[in-house]
Amino acid sequence: xxxxxxxxxxxxxxxxxxxxxxxxxxxxxxxxxxxxxxxxxxxxxxxxxxxxxxxxxxxxxxxxxxxxxxxxxxxxxxxxxxxxxxxxxxxxxxxxxxxxxxxxxxxxxxxxxxxxxxxxxxxxxxxxxxxxxxxxxxxxxxxxxxxxxxxxxxxxxxxxxxxxxxxxxxxxxxxxxxxxxxxxxxxxxxxxxxxxxxxxxxxxxxxxxxxxxxxxxxxxxxxxxxxxxxxxxxxxxxxxxxxxxxxxxxxxxxxxxxxxxxxxxxxxxxxxxxxxxxxxxxxxxxxxxxxxxxxxxxxxxxxxxxxxxxxxxxxxxxxxxxxxxxxxxxxxxxxxxxxxxxxxxxxxxxxxxxxxxxxxxxxxxxxxxxxxxxxxxxxxxxxxxxxxxxxxxxxxxxxxxxxxxxxxxxxxxxxx
Amino acid sequence: xxxxxxxxxxxxxxxxxxxxxxxxxxxxxxxxxxxxxxxxxxxxxxxxxxxxxxxxxxxxxxxxxxxxxxxxxxxxxxxxxxxxxxxxxxxxxxxxxxxxxxxxxxxxxxxxxxxxxxxxxxxxxxxxxxxxxxxxxxxxxxxxxxxxxxxxxxxxxxxxxxxxxxxxxxxxxxxxxxxxxxxxxxxxxxxxxxxxxxxxxxxxxxxxxxxxxxxxxxxxxxxxxxxxxxxxxxxxxxxxxxxxxxxxxxxxxxxxxxxxxxxxxxxxxxxxxxxxxxxxxxxxxxxxxxxxxxxxxxxxxx
Numbered sequence: 001x002x003x004x005x006x007x008x009x010x011x012x013x014x015x016x017x018x019x020x021x022x023x024x025x026x027x028x029x030x031x032x033x034x035x036x037x038x039x040x041x042x043x044x045x046x047x048x049x050x051x052x053x054x055x056x057x058x059x060x061x062x063x064x065x066x067x068x069x070x071x072x073x074x075x076x077x078x079x080x081x082x083x084x085x086x087x088x089x090x091x092x093x094x095x096x097x098x099x100x101x102x103x104x105x106x107x108x109x110x111x112x113x114x115x116x117x118x119x120x121x122x123x124x125x126x127x128x129x130x131x132x133x134x135x136x137x138x139x140x141x142x143x144x145x146x147x148x149x150x151x152x153x154x155x156x157x158x159x160x161x162x163x164x165x166x167x168x169x170x171x172x173x174x175x176x177x178x179x180x181x182x183x184x185x186x187x188x189x190x191x192x193x194x195x196x197x198x199x200x201x202x203x204x205x206x207x208x209x210x211x212x213x214x215x216x217x218x219x220x221x222x223x224x225x226x227x228x229x230x231x232x233x234x235x236x237x238x239x240x241x242x243x244x245x246x247x248x249x250x251x252x253x254x255x256x257x258x259x260x261x262x263x264x265x266x267x268x269x270x271x272x273x274x275x276x277x278x279x280x281x282x283x284x285x286x287x288x289x290x291x292x293x294x295x296x297x298x299x300x301x302x303x304x305x306x307x308x309x310x311x312x313x314x315x316x317x318x319x320x321x322x323x324x325x326x327x328x329x330x331x332x333x334x335x336x337x338x339x340x341x342x343x344x345x346x347x348x349x350x351x352x353x354x355x356x357x358x359x360x361x362x363x364x365x366x367x368x369x370x371x372x373x374x375x376x377x378x379x380x381x382x383x384x385x386x387x388x389x390x391x392x393x394x395x396x397x398x399x400x401x402x403x404x405x406x407x408x409x410x411x412x413x414x415x416x
Numbered sequence: 417x418x419x420x421x422x423x424x425x426x427x428x429x430x431x432x433x434x435x436x437x438x439x440x441x442x443x444x445x446x447x448x449x450x451x452x453x454x455x456x457x458x459x460x461x462x463x464x465x466x467x468x469x470x471x472x473x474x475x476x477x478x479x480x481x482x483x484x485x486x487x488x489x490x491x492x493x494x495x496x497x498x499x500x501x502x503x504x505x506x507x508x509x510x511x512x513x514x515x516x517x518x519x520x521x522x523x524x525x526x527x528x529x530x531x532x533x534x535x536x537x538x539x540x541x542x543x544x545x546x547x548x549x550x551x552x553x554x555x556x557x558x559x560x561x562x563x564x565x566x567x568x569x570x571x572x573x574x575x576x577x578x579x580x581x582x583x584x585x586x587x588x589x590x591x592x593x594x595x596x597x598x599x600x601x602x603x604x605x606x607x608x609x610x611x612x613x614x615x616x617x618x619x620x621x622x623x624x625x626x627x628x629x630x631x632x633x634x635x636x637x638x639x640x641x642x643x644x645x646x647x648x649x650x651x652x653x654x655x656x657x658x659x660x661x662x663x664x665x666x667x668x669x670x671x672x673x674x675x676x677x678x679x680x681x682x683x684x685x686x687x688x689x690x691x692x693x694x695x696x697x698x699x700x701x702x703x704x705x706x707x708x709x710x711x712x713x714x715x716x717x718x
Contacts, residue, residue, distance in 0.1 A: 009515050017504060215499030219560065222466040222493045223516045399468065412430055 006224050007232045014207065014236025019243060028244050032251055054096035056114075056124065061102050068135045075127040096120075099128060105136060106143075183337045186361040189283070190333040192245075193291055193360050197298045197326060200241040204299040207233055208306030208398070209315065217398045226395040230303060231387075238295050242288065249284060286363050286372075293379035294356025298326060300383075300390040307397030314404045329354035333361045340365040350375050352382035389414065418480065419444040419599040420465065420568065425474035427460050434460040436623040437474065442601060442616070447594055449610045449631070450603040451705075452620035453713055458603050459496065461620070462570055465601070466493050489518040494561040496572035496603070498554060500545050507532075507541035510560055517564035524563065531559040535585075551582050558586065562593065569593060570601045575609060587613060607706035611635075619709065621716050631705070638708045641676040642701040648694035657685055669696055 018024055053073070059080045060066040069077040075096075097116035105111055114120055114128065141149050208230075211217040220229060305318040332354055336345035340362045348354040349362055355375045359367070396413040397405075405413070420442040427435040435457045442448045452458050463469045464476060467488055478487050501509050507528065514524035532538040535555045540548055548556070554577050562569065571590065575583045591613060594600060602614060610617060611631065618628035627634065642661070645652065646669050652660065657680045662673035676685050682700070689695055703711075 006516060009512065013512050017501075210501070211499075214502065215495055215497040216501060217499075218463075218468065218495040218497070219493065219499070219513060220516060221468050222491065223488055223518070399463070409430060 007228045007235075010224065010229055010232025011236040011239070014233050015239050018203070018237065018240045024240070024244070028247050032248055054124070055094060056128070057095050057098045059098060059100045061100075062104060065101050065105065065132065065135075068131055069128070070131050072127045074123060097124060105132070106140060182364045185283070186340070186364040187334065187337050189287055189360040189364075190330070190337075190357055193287065193294060194326065194330045194333070194357050196241050196245070196291055197294050197356070200237050200295055201299040201302040203240075204233060204237050205302035205306040205315065205319075207237065208303050208394070209309065209312065212307060212398045213310065221398070226398065227391050230300075230391055230394050234296060234299055234303065234387075237299065238292065241291065241295060245288070245291070283363060287360060289376065290356040290359055290379070293352070293376070293383055296383045297352060297356075297379075297386050298322065300386050304390040304393045304397070307394040308400075308410065309404055310401060317404075325353050326357075329357040333357040336361045346371075350378060352379045355379055417444040418442065418477075421477040421480070422461070422464070422471075423475050423477065425461070425464060425471045425476065427457075427464060427469070427471050433623050435464070435471070438620070438623070438625055439474075440618045440625060440628060442599060444599050445594065445597050446615040447590070447600045447602055447613050449614035449617035450601055450620065451605075451607075451610065451617055451709060453605075456620040457623045458620055459572065462493070462572060462601070462603060466491055466570065489564060490566045490568060492517075492561040492564065492566040492569045494557060494569075494571045494574055496576070498557045498577070500553065500557060500560075502546040503544055505542055506537075506545055506548065506556055509545065510556060510563070513560045514563045517566075519564055527563055528559065531563065535559065550577050551579060554578060555582070558589070566598075568599050568601070570603070572603045573605070574602070575604070575606060607704060607709055610705045617705075619712055621713050624716075626716050627708070627712050634708060635702050635705070638703045638711070639700065640703060641678055643674050643676060644697075644699045644701060645672045645674065645689070646670070646696035646698075647672065648696065652689075653692040654685065654689050657688065673701075 053076050055076050055078055057080045058066050058069060058077050059082075066077070066079045071077055077099075080098075097114050097120050099112070099114050101112050103111035112132075114124070116124075138150075141153070146152075211220065217229075224232075301322050302319070305315055305322065308318060309315045329348070332344060332348045336342070336348070336358055339345060345358060345362055349358040349367075349371070356379065359372075359375055363372075392414050393410060418441050422438055422440050424437045424439055425435050426433075426437055438457070438461060440448075440450075440461075450458050450461065460469070464471050467483065476483055478484075504512075507525075510528050510532075511521060511524045514528065515521055519527070529538065529541075532541060535558075537548075537552055537555055540552060545553060545556070558574070561571070569590075574586060574590070578586060587609070590600060590602070602610075604610060614631050616628070616630055617634065619626050629637075643658075646666070648669055650670060652658070652670075652672050652674065657677040658674040660672055660674050662671075664671050676682075686698060689698070
């Protein structure tokens, strides 16, 4: 029996026990639903009216403007017969706000004020000014006494329709890509890679800690080399992550195709498709590549943490520096979406501990091939170095019980 | 024949000497007791034998030659701190561990089913480990240790956690393994079980071997010349070659516990006794391993 089949058996167990878990199946299906559900919910919640119509009392001293005001679904305008001072004394709870117009608004645009007990919503301003504005500008135009002025003005309005096209030098392909969709796609992928590294890195740590604390590691180590066990675990758990990602991509394609068949090429699906269009094979491949690199680095560090500690409480202390690094990478990635070619984005997308996360934001905007190549070389070079170092700590740590070692002792382990 | 031998094995952990020139010889097809107080270095020695760690100096000989990688498949190791995957199904993890020991999945399954049936736990095959009682978990662990039919078996405190019935079952299994020609290393604090099943022992204390050899030989060597004598006489007369340690009256007889003068041989002493007393029984007290253990460890501590 060769070493590789040993590692294969370990990989198989690490992979199968996790993929068969109900929680994995549950999360894999639930996460996209949750994601879609939350974004839909936040959109629609913002759009929902409160349902209740609010009353705005208009004290129009000119008598000219009240007939212009139109009730909207949300606001109802009522003319007040009494003067403002008198009205204020008998203020009514049911009245949302009071609009006071004291003079000719064309001559004196300041002669209009809205009084309310609470700061008025911006939608109230819109309801009031939209009709008044057009009434006033029409009146102003008429005052110039130029025939057909309305038509002239109308025909002089030109609305620009700016299209965003990403131009690919090598293939000559052109793809619709508005900065908005590109930044959404970049942000989503950054979030995804961050989540994957955290979740699956944490899983590796849990696994190592479980084997150490229940001492099964002594049985395993007597027939498998610690290095093979470590690598087997890293690969097995990593494959679980890739499986989940693969399922999500398939789900996405399925939903896209399903929606297309059901609703045809409706306008809203064109927008959705435009952002999906920004997710192409190239991006998915880079995601997988950077996930593998980032995952291997961080999961190895987490594995070392799991091997060093004796209890989950102890783990906190050693996890701290690692977690800070990931969170730093995540925020850098997040803000790089606004300035994807800035110096911060540039350097952090080369530094191996942040590059997997930051690079995901930059790729949809287009990155020079040499930057990508350098970043990947640096990343996988560090993966090699980190795993080599971690393996030494792991080998000693999993069989060490008792008090948790100091960082100084950890350095000694490296020399064993 | 010597199955396994360590020669001057030294192992140092950061600032702490765990093994100091430890040499033991483990004879083939025998049960070898590895004894010693906590922290004496037993587990370290076992880990070196199972190739979990390497010695700093000295060597381990497997059948009179340096060990090869394949030798680890010829060892079954039951660690003191038992551990299995709590959330994994019993049968599944048994197959996994057996495969790591070099068995194919189908052979592993076939053999495991036989053992599970023998230990009466077959119906637990598809249960998660955490659903099993501690005794049942120990049985599973034992099966996993022997499943790949290794020539060398290492049991670290095998009886801890077993009730008397299952401890007896386990003891018989271990003796049967010896019958089948296995070599067994048995690490324990339980001296009664050492007397019962061990052929040879090594006593480790403070990282050194302080006592080793055949169990009967060691017990004979540690005799204190103490005898228990049943007699009809109220006073024991033996030419002053003894000291009475204890004296009491049985229903009809007197029982003496005496310490004989070292320079007088047993037969000389006995013939002297017989001349002067009515002797009903005469028995030399052989020290228990427990006494020898405590005595030896205390001596080395002085």
